[in-house]
Amino acid sequence: MGFFSTLLGFMGFGVGVSAGLVVGYFLFIYFQPSDVKDPVIRPLVQLDSKTLQQLLPEIPFWVKNPDYDRVDWLNKFIDYMWPYLDKAICKTAKNIAKPIIAEQIPKYKIESVEFETLTLGSFPPTFQGMKVYVTDEQELIMEPSFKWAGNPNITIAVKAFGFKASIQVLDLQVFAAPRITLKPLVPSFPCFAKIYVSLMEKPHVDFGLKLLGADLMSVPGLYRFVQELIKDQVASMYLWPRTLEVPVMELTKAMQRPMGILHVKVLRATKLRKKDLLGASDPYVKLKLTEDKLLSKKTTVKHKNLNPEWNEEFNMVVKDPVTQALELTVYDWEQVGKHDKMGMNVIPLKELTPDEPKVMTLNLLKNMDPNDALNDKNRGQLEVELTYKPFTEEDMPKDYEDSNTVEKAPDGTPTGGGMLVVIVHEAQDVEGKHHTNPYVRILFRGEERKTKHVKKNRDPRWEEEFRFVLEEPPTNDRLRVEVFSTSSRIGLLHPKESLGYVDINLADVVSNKRINEKYHLIDSKNGRIQIELQWRTAS
Numbered sequence: 001m002g003f004f005s006t007l008l009g010f011m012g013f014g015v016g017v018s019a020g021l022v023v024g025y026f027l028f029i030y031f032q033p034s035d036v037k038d039p040v041i042r043p044l045v046q047l048d049s050k051t052l053q054q055l056l057p058e059i060p061f062w063v064k065n066p067d068y069d070r071v072d073w074l075n076k077f078i079d080y081m082w083p084y085l086d087k088a089i090c091k092t093a094k095n096i097a098k099p100i101i102a103e104q105i106p107k108y109k110i111e112s113v114e115f116e117t118l119t120l121g122s123f124p125p126t127f128q129g130m131k132v133y134v135t136d137e138q139e140l141i142m143e144p145s146f147k148w149a150g151n152p153n154i155t156i157a158v159k160a161f162g163f164k165a166s167i168q169v170l171d172l173q174v175f176a177a178p179r180i181t182l183k184p185l186v187p188s189f190p191c192f193a194k195i196y197v198s199l200m201e202k203p204h205v206d207f208g209l210k211l212l213g214a215d216l217m218s219v220p221g222l223y224r225f226v227q228e229l230i231k232d233q234v235a236s237m238y239l240w241p242r243t244l245e246v247p248v249m250e251l252t253k254a255m256q257r258p259m260g261i262l263h264v265k266v267l268r269a270t271k272l273r274k275k276d277l278l279g280a281s282d283p284y285v286k287l288k289l290t291e292d293k294l295l296s297k298k299t300t301v302k303h304k305n306l307n308p309e310w311n312e313e314f315n316m317v318v319k320d321p322v323t324q325a326l327e328l329t330v331y332d333w334e335q336v337g338k339h340d341k342m343g344m345n346v347i348p349l350k351e352l353t354p355d356e357p358k359v360m361t362l363n364l365l366k367n368m369d370p371n372d373a374l375n376d377k378n379r380g381q382l383e384v385e386l387t388y389k390p391f392t393e394e395d396m397p398k399d400y401e402d403s404n405t406v407e408k409a410p411d412g413t414p415t416g417g418g419m420l421v422v423i424v425h426e427a428q429d430v431e432g433k434h435h436t437n438p439y440v441r442i443l444f445r446g447e448e449r450k451t452k453h454v455k456k457n458r459d460p461r462w463e464e465e466f467r468f469v470l471e472e473p474p475t476n477d478r479l480r481v482e483v484f485s486t487s488s489r490i491g492l493l494h495p496k497e498s499l500g501y502v503d504i505n506l507a508d509v510v511s512n513k514r515i516n517e518k519y520h521l522i523d524s525k526n527g528r529i530q531i532e533l534q535w536r537t538a539s
Contacts, residue, residue, distance in 0.1 A: 068129030069129060085124075110158060116166065117153050120152045121152045122151060124148075128144075138184040141180070142180045144177075153170070171207060176199060181243075182194075203235075258317045262387070264326065265311065266328075268310065269383070271381060273306075275340045291324050328346070344364065344368070345362040353388075359384070365379065366379070414470070414471045419468065425461065426460065435485050435488065437453055439452065442479065442481055443482070447468065473510045476507070483500050484498055514532070514533070517530070
């Protein structure tokens with residue numbers, strides 16, 4: 001009898017303790033204090049020093065740090081757009097999460113994981129300030145201060161072993177200081193090819209988690225464990241210098257990198273029409289690729305000849321063999337006045353078979369309008385030989401986003417020589433006495449190249465590239481870069497004036513392969529210009 005009473009006593013103690021713990025836990029969860037009062041809002045001048053110190057973490061970054069800019073406009077934009085951004089972000093999150101969940105759940109013998117509800121709530125995130133870094137590379141770096149105390153409603157249904165449980169995430173708070181880098185900057189919309197995101201410090205993450213109606217974060221020790229676990233996991237993936245890379249554009253198209261090289265051999269012309277009243281014409285051929293800002297190439301002038309032979313070869317860099325075409329125009333050279341056009345024709349590059357020479361005899365036309373009756377007149381013929389050589393994978397740089405990577409010179413570059421690439425980025429503090437419409441003129445070995453004109457701008461940006469194919473390295477050469485301004489008004493008074501110049505020794509770029517520097521302009525008070533130079537060789 002004593003044994004049974006002792007056994008029943010132990011069982012009663014166990015059942016009583018277990019029942020007490022369960023009842024006490026649910027009473028703790030569901031019975032909230034009812035004497036909570038609304039906070040009293042008072043002006044800052046009425047607060048004591050201790051209370052003000054407690055408020056310091058909540059002060060926006062642009063108040064505490066002068067190098068952070070206010071972004072009230074961005075917060076207003078997000079606030080207005082939040083109902084639409086909420087739906088778009090949730091839809092994107094579901095699309096991203098579904099294949100990841102489908103791949104992971106078999107490992108844990110879970111039947112399904114689905115979103116029952118997914119909304120980010122009515123409170124949008126806010127940016128407390130933003131710092132922007134300016135570098136000499138093709139990139140834009142931003143560091144916003146991000147805070148979000150939202151009221152999302154995220155319910156996930158998990159089904160396993162025939163049971164179904166719902167997990168609900170509530171009252172999410174995220175404070176983070178990310179670094180967002182847009183690079184490389186490219187001349188195609190949206191003007192950057194990739195987004196890199198990294199965290200400058202561990203983020204603060206706080207949220208409520210309910211399972212079967214009970215708040216799991218109230219379990220002693222679990223809240224701190226989960227919070228630190230999330231911080232460490234996020235930090236291990238994205239804490240600087242680690243980054244999250246988001247591709248935006250295909251780099252080859254975005255950077256407008258060369259796709260190949262076109263070898264053109266102008267052979268001869270026959271039965272050209274006479275343009276001069278006295279004697280025969282003086283023909284030459286001008287070659288240009290469409291959608292290319294580089295200057296046209298020209299053959300020599302054959303004086304007094306209506307059946308000239310040139311046999312002259314040219315190499316032209318191709319950026320898009322599908323859309324580009326070769327324009328061939330025959331002119332009659334004149335010593336004084338405008339050169340007369342004798343005829344033209346166009347060859348789309350997509351008609352060429354790669355690596356196969358093709359000899360073509362073209363009828364010269366007045367223009368490329370198929371409905372123009374004047375094109376039926378005989379203007380002579382032009383014979384050319386074309387070979388398009390696309391670049392192989394070995395010829396293209398492996399990592400475009402690395403701004404220190406220098407491409408190889410294209411096929412056809414002279415042995416022992418290479419390609420000098422001059423990239424005119426921007427200028428600062430250039431100002432003329434009478435007008436400031438700057439453009440850049442580059443002089444190298446007798447060749448002249450010009451950028452576009454920028455009207456009424458002391459800090460113009462060009463981002464234009466020029467190439468020079470050389471027989472030997474320009475070790476002892478100098479490159480002259482001149483900044484000019486031309487008047488936008490018609491008149492003879494002050495039509496052009498110099499805003500400064502600089503002579504660059506090219507020995508450094510030959511040894512270093514690439515330099516990207518800002519140079520002070522001579523004969524300018526404060527003017528500077530940023531020039532990037534690259535020396536590309538075949539090896």
